[in-house]
Amino acid sequence: MAQHNNQFMDVIERFKESRSVTIGATIIVLFCLLAIFAPQLSPNNPTKACLDDRLISPFTEFRYPLGTDHLGRCFLSRLLYGTRISLMVGITVVSISATVGIILGVVSGYYGGLPDALIMRLVDATLAFPSIFLAVAIAGILGQGLVSVMIALVVVDWTKYARVVRGSVLSLKEKEFIESARSLGATDLHIMARHILPNIVAPIIVVATLGMAYVILSAAALSFLGFGPQPPTPEWGVMLNAGRVYMRTEPHLTILPGLAIMAMVLAFNLLGDGLRDILDPKRSVIE
């Protein structure tokens, strides 16, 4: 028990020391605050077009701190509301695909045999496609919209969780405490929920954090390509695509949404990398 405690303290200590965790977590918290308080922080309605105020450059007019887009909508307000959309898409897709992946991974690893073979062939088939091709095809077939993008990303994203979970379950299954639980008459469901799930939390957290970065970036890319939400929605990828026409004269319409995407993706990548180094002692040996 004492050793267990030590290990825990060790992890906490390393959390504090890890610069990438600190920076990543700070930026994420900041983005969450911006998302929550977007209505309070926004100087204007993000979807209200005002054709008299089209294409105002940033820092020129007090009413529009970051200028306006080609329809005269306040760019700062749109960027702030965009935080909500990106975070919402990330959280939704990651939670659904993690849930699906964890369930299928546990079933596959725990039961083996036919369920395992079926699930793993499905994983193989999904991974046979380069992920964006698959996502583009799915989103394209389903028609434009945020929901199509999210469905497409769940389809390509769940395999990560299934593979990580299956691997962990396979190595756990042989452990003595699982054997002893079984010999005491615990049901499969009980063993999975009580003994297996708590032991695979760490790798799942790492994969999910890095998954957030991947999903946010991919969702922006799909939206940029025109498969995402339709124009009034202040999605960063959509804004970037709309702004590129005016790249020559109003480059901020292209540069700012890109910066926002990069900052958010970077934050989740930093946090995920940091967490992996802390939670997976095997890897951190390298540094």
Add this chain to the structure above:
Amino acid sequence: MFNYVLKRILQLIPALLIVSVASFSIIYFAPGDPAETICTGPDGNTNPESVEKFRIEMGLDKPLHTQYLIWLNNVVHGDLGYSFRSEKPVFEHIITAFKATLKLSIVSLVVSLIIAVPLGILSAIRQNSLIDVSCMVGASLGVSMPNFWLGLLLMLLFGVYLHWLPVAGYGAGGDIEHIILPAITLGTGSAAVTARLMRSSMLEALGQDYIQTARAKGVPEQVVIGKHALKNALIPVVTMVGLNFGYLLNGSVVVETIFGWPGLGSLIVDSINMRDYMMVQGCMIFVAVLFVAVNMIVDISYKYIDPRIHYGAA
């Protein structure tokens, strides 16, 4: 060795079957009658004659599994159907597009290795120096940067402001001027990933006992790094080429669309926008087979790169 290859191919068959079913069913997921879907233009007009012709050709009056078998038989024989837009065989379009994508991918891969390998090595041998820190910060940014954004910024800088390079296009069959910007855009992401990997595997190699052995023999430090450590450290990097290929294929969707590069990525996006579903179907199955084949070839070639791996009983 031969047995190993055969086994790998046999293992792929179930997955490829699922891939084919998924690609086949694309048409059925689209709303409406598949024949009409396929023969309806972006303007919403349908040509009843071609609908009928298609119905008979594809056996759409037959049960679904028969339709699938007919389709699969065609695919195996290289017949991916006809593009609605051009009325030319889908396969022809795909091969043309594939050549463009291949060209872009190879140049991007070279660009990314030229950037990543030296920087990764330098970061490792000057660990925690200013060079190391800036390379790794750069790598973090590179991984997180949306490639469509980077592409637009490069376009803005080199095309619009400096007028050094064409903003977009394929030029005369993808000449050097036209390939530079998309190749850099596409190569940056994989360069970032590769540089990190190069650094960590170089650090790992430099910490091994055999490095001490080499130094104990009186081997000069540049040879210790360039031969004894690098030969080991490159193994994971070369291993990554397969993964990199997937990375590049994925990136090509966006990059080709921005730069108007007529490859597989822009082909699939255009085909979806034009509702040219036969083409989408063909692209999907082609890309999947290509991707799987590349991964398998890379897998098998490890044997020649890493003498420690042997595929005897495995």
Add this chain to the structure above:
Amino acid sequence: MNLLEIINLTTHFQTPDGIVQAVDKIDLSIREKETFGLIGETGCGKTVIGLTIMRLLPPTATVGGEILYNGKNLLEVSETGMRKIRGEEIAIILQNPTTSLNPVLKVGEQIAEAIRLHQGLNKHDAKKKAIEMLDSVRISSPSRRANEYPHKFSGGMKQRVMIAMGLACDPSFIIADEPTKGLDVTIKAQIVELMKEMTEHKAMLLITHDLGVAAEMCDRIALMYAGELVEYAPLDEIFEKPLHPYTIGFLNSLPKKGLVPIPGMSPSLINFPDGCRFHSRCDYATGECKQKHPDMVEMGNGHFVRCFHARS
């Protein structure tokens, strides 16, 4: 005539936990053609002495004192000069042959590399020489084996390769670090035989924790404890008249003496205890041992010991 003379050598490492004094004020000398055994428990600093002589320490290390090789202080030789000495005049056979051979280079090439570097032979001649070396360490079908990678060799064979590599340029002084570690009894005996034969006319520093091996090979033996030497003497003296309680304990822990282990643990190399470093594990310790640090004293017959009670 002393080939190697180590005077007041200290090697310290900077670590996050403090300064590790791995080698602390050591004096020892090795004569021409002599095999000198350096014996101690794991972590006493004996390997560090070998690496210090070769100047193969990480940048965190600081070294003080002198290492005179043929009268020349190795600590003052330039890095380029040192590179010429390594492998050609002084060779080290590192421990753990499995990790010490480069997995992606052919065995023959790894031996030939040193030959090319120091003897200026071309690729072809160096390879021929490498094959001869493999033959001399009794590796069968050496020309085929030279083209194989290390993973195809067994542990004992890898050790033979390491020996061949060390001796390839005919150095006059060899440092062998735990050459028999991890080998089973028969293989160990073969390696000891081989090394005795191949180093007959060379000076050698044998670093080991295996007294049996040392007894087979050495002319003189030194015992090292917590960064310093505690006793050294000719081989027979050590076995017949051990004086330091640590030496006595070490001899008693040999299998034929009934495997009596020395109780307790060696002190950390960061904070040495006051007094004699061995006192907490010593049956003979008195108040003096707890307060004063004993000096090395000569007891005659080239027998030196660091203990207040050696005379009694």
